[in-house]
Amino acid sequence: MVRFPSEEWITLFKEALNKNAAYKEAAKDWEGDFLFVITPDEGLKKETVYYVDLWHGMCREARLAKHNEKAAFVFKGPYSNWKKVITGELDPLRGLIRGMFTIDGDSKIILDQAKAAQELVNTARKIPADFEG
Amino acid sequence: MTRTIDCYFWNPDLGIDETLEFTYEDIGNDIELKKPVLTIQVLGKLLDDIKKIRREYLLSLDIPDILDTIGRVTNLWMDPEYKGRKLALEVLPTVTGFSVEMLEYWGFDYFLSTMKKENLPLFGKLHPHEYREFSKLGDGLVKAYGIPNIIHSKFQPEIIGHVCAGNILGIAAFEMIMDKLVDAATWIKVPTEEPVFGALYAKSIEEIDPRFAYSIAVLPFGSDQKHLQEFLFCHSDIVRATGGELTRKNLTELAEKHKVPLAGHWHKFSFITIAKEYLDNTRARGIAELASLDVCAWDQQGCFSPQEIFVETGGEVSPLDFARMLAEEMETTTRALPKGTNSGKIQVLDGYYQYLTKEMMGEPVKIFPSKDHQWLVIYDQSSMNFDPSPLFRVIRVKPVADIMEIPRIVKPIGRFLQTVGVAIPNHRLIPFADAMGKAGASNIRTVSSMTLQKSWEPWDGRFPLHELMEHDSIHWVSIDTRNIDNEIQFALERKRLIVDQRLARDGTSERK
Numbered sequence: 001m002v003r004f005p006s007e008e009w010i011t012l013f014k015e016a017l018n019k020n021a022a023y024k025e026a027a028k029d030w031e032g033d034f035l036f037v038i039t040p041d042e043g044l045k046k047e048t049v050y051y052v053d054l055w056h057g058m059c060r061e062a063r064l065a066k067h068n069e070k071a072a073f074v075f076k077g078p079y080s081n082w083k084k085v086i087t088g089e090l091d092p093l094r095g096l097i098r099g100m101f102t103i104d105g106d107s108k109i110i111l112d113q114a115k116a117a118q119e120l121v122n123t124a125r126k127i128p129a130d131f132e133g
Numbered sequence: 134m135t136r137t138i139d140c141y142f143w144n145p146d147l148g149i150d151e152t153l154e155f156t157y158e159d160i161g162n163d164i165e166l167k168k169p170v171l172t173i174q175v176l177g178k179l180l181d182d183i184k185k186i187r188r189e190y191l192l193s194l195d196i197p198d199i200l201d202t203i204g205r206v207t208n209l210w211m212d213p214e215y216k217g218r219k220l221a222l223e224v225l226p227t228v229t230g231f232s233v234e235m236l237e238y239w240g241f242d243y244f245l246s247t248m249k250k251e252n253l254p255l256f257g258k259l260h261p262h263e264y265r266e267f268s269k270l271g272d273g274l275v276k277a278y279g280i281p282n283i284i285h286s287k288f289q290p291e292i293i294g295h296v297c298a299g300n301i302l303g304i305a306a307f308e309m310i311m312d313k314l315v316d317a318a319t320w321i322k323v324p325t326e327e328p329v330f331g332a333l334y335a336k337s338i339e340e341i342d343p344r345f346a347y348s349i350a351v352l353p354f355g356s357d358q359k360h361l362q363e364f365l366f367c368h369s370d371i372v373r374a375t376g377g378e379l380t381r382k383n384l385t386e387l388a389e390k391h392k393v394p395l396a397g398h399w400h401k402f403s404f405i406t407i408a409k410e411y412l413d414n415t416r417a418r419g420i421a422e423l424a425s426l427d428v429c430a431w432d433q434q435g436c437f438s439p440q441e442i443f444v445e446t447g448g449e450v451s452p453l454d455f456a457r458m459l460a461e462e463m464e465t466t467t468r469a470l471p472k473g474t475n476s477g478k479i480q481v482l483d484g485y486y487q488y489l490t491k492e493m494m495g496e497p498v499k500i501f502p503s504k505d506h507q508w509l510v511i512y513d514q515s516s517m518n519f520d521p522s523p524l525f526r527v528i529r530v531k532p533v534a535d536i537m538e539i540p541r542i543v544k545p546i547g548r549f550l551q552t553v554g555v556a557i558p559n560h561r562l563i564p565f566a567d568a569m570g571k572a573g574a575s576n577i578r579t580v581s582s583m584t585l586q587k588s589w590e591p592w593d594g595r596f597p598l599h600e601l602m603e604h605d606s607i608h609w610v611s612i613d614t615r616n617i618d619n620e621i622q623f624a625l626e627r628k629r630l631i632v633d634q635r636l637a638r639d640g641t642s643e644r645k
C-alpha cells in the first residue's frame with residue numbers, strides 16, 4: 001500500500017500508465033500536460049500538486065509539481081473527492097459535471113479525449129493506496 | 134394523403150399504447166397530430182419505467198458513452214438527408230407558423246449544433262469567487278453577481294421534469310440532453326402550440342440507443358389538465374419550466390405547494406445597443422445588416438429577440454439614418470428569411486397606424502414600413518422609456534446621447550431583462566456590460582447573435598446544467614466574445630452567407 005497523495009504514489013502511477021495498453025490506444029492522439037491539484041480537506045492538511053506530462057499514449061513525466069509550475073490543463077478538487085475517484089466511487093467526468101472538480105484549459109479537448117481520461121482513472125484505481133485520516 | 138404525427142414518446146415495450154385512447158387533430162396541409170389521453174395511472178407507470186431504466190441502464194453508462202450517444206444523435210440532425218429532419222421540415226412550418234428557412238437555419242443548423250459533442254458544457258458548477266470580474270469562459274467572458282445562498286442542492290437528481298414553451302423550437306431536445314449529463318430520467322410536457330419536435334427528437338435518440346431514449350417520456354397535454362401536472366410535479370426532484378406570466382404564476386404555486394424546486398425561465402425583454410464608434414460611414418451599413426438578422430430571427434418570438442435598438446448619437450451616421458439603413462436591410466433579410474404562415478400582420482399594421490398617427494401629428498417619429506407590411510422600422514425620439522414591441526419584425530430605433538444612460542433607462546424592467554445585442558468597441562464594452570449586469574441583464578451578445586446562444590453561456594443568469602442540481606442566488610452575466618471587432622467580422626460573413634445564399638437560390642440575388 002502506498003499513501004495517496006505522495007511522491008511514491010505518482011511514481012507508481014507513471015509506471016502503471018506506461019504499461020496500460022488500453023490507455024496507450026485511447027490516448028494515442030493526446031498531447032498535453034496536466035497539473036492535478038489536490039486541495040486540503042478531511043485528513044489532508046496541505047495542498048498537493050502533481051505534474052503529469054502525457055504524450056501520445058505515454059506518460060513522459062509524473063512527479064510532485066514545482067512551485068508555480070504551469071501546464072496546459074489544471075484539474076483541481078478537494079482531497080475527499082480525489083479519494084472517491086481513486087477508490088472508484090466517483091467518475092471524474094461526473095465529478096466535473098457536478099462541480100466537484102474544476103478544470104482550467106480547453107474542456108472541448110478533454111471531452112474529445114474522454115476515453116483516455118477514463119483510462120487514466122482506471123490506472124490510478126489499480127494502485128493499492130491508503131489515505132490520510 | 135393525411136400524415137399522422139405522433140406527439141408522444143415513451144418505452145414501447147411498456148405496452149400501454151393498446152390501453153390508451155388517442156385524439157387526432159387536423160392542423161391543415163394534410164397533417165394530423167396524434168396525442169394520447171393521459172391519466173394518472175398511465176403517468177405512474179411511465180415514471181416508474183423511466184426511473185427503472187435510469188437505475189438499470191443510464192447509471193451504468195460512462196460519461197464518454199453518454200457523450201458519444203448525444204454526438205451521434207446530433208450528427209443525425211445535422212444531416213440534411215436524415216429522415217427525421219426531412220419530416221420535421223415538412224410538418225413544422227404548419228405546426229409552428231415559422232418558415233422553412235427559419236426552422237432550417239436557426240433550428241437545425243444552429244441550435245441543434247450547440248448540442249454537438251464538442252460544444253457541450255462539461256462544467257456543472259463554477260465558483261463565483263473566481264469570477265468577481267469578467268473572466269474567460271468558452272470563447273467569451275463571464276462575471277458572477279451576488280452572494281451565494283444555496284436554497285436547493287441535489288447533485289444526483291433521479292427525475293427531472295420540464296414544462297416547455299412553444300415559441301422557440303428545440304428546447305425539449307436541449308432538456309433531454311442536459312438531463313442525461315446529470316444521469317436523470319426525464320419527463321417533458323411539450324407545448325400545445327408545438328407538440329411535435331420533442332417526440333421526433335426522442336425517436337432519433339431511440340434510433341441510436343433505445344434504452345437511453347426510454348429514460349425519457351414526452352407527454353403532450355394541456356395546461357388545463359392540472360391533475361396531471363400536479364402528479365408529475367410531486368414525483369420530480371426538480372422541474373425546469375419556460376413560459377409566460379400565466380405559466381409562471383401557475384407553476385410557482387404548484388412548486389410551492391409540493392415543495393419542488395422550480396427553475397423558471399419566464400417572460401423577458403431584450404434589446405440592441407449600437408455605439409457611435411460603429412456608426413462611421415464604413416461600418417454602419419454592416420451593423421444595420423446584422424441588426425436586421427436579430428429582428429428577423431424567430432420573427433421576434435424569442436425572449437432573446439430585440440424589442441428596441443438604442444443608437445448612440447455623435448457618429449458619422451445619425452440614429453435616423455441608421456433607421457433608414459435598417460429598413461433597407463430588413464427588406465433584403467426578409468426576402469431571404471421570409472415569415473411563415475403566422476405572419477402577425479395585424480400586429481405590424483397596429484404598429485404602423487399607431488406611429489403613422491404620431492408622425493402626422495408632428496411628434497418626433499418617422500416610420501419606415503415595408504410595402505406589404507412584413508416588417509416595420511420606427512424611428513422614435515418621442516419617448517426614452519423602454520417600450521415593448523408588437524413583435525413580428527416591428528422594431529423601434531431610439532437615439533441616446535451616451536450608451537451608459539441605457540442601464541438607467543431599462544432599470545425599471547430590470548428583472549425582465551435578458552439579452553443585449555451590442556456593437557460597442559472593446560474598451561467601452563466591459564463597463565457597459567457590468568452596468569447592464571447590475572441592472573439585471575444576463576447575456577451580452579454581438580449584434581446578430583442575440584438568438585444564437587453559445588452552449589457555455591448562462592441562461593437567465595444561471596448555468597443550465599448547474600441549475601438542474603443547485604440553486605444558489607448567483608446571477609451570472611456573459612459576454613459572448615473577447616474581441617468584438619473579430620466577432621462582428623465573423624457575424625457579417627455568416628449573415629451574408631445565409632442571406633446571399635438564399636437569395637441566390639431564389640434568383641433574387643441583387644440587393645436593393
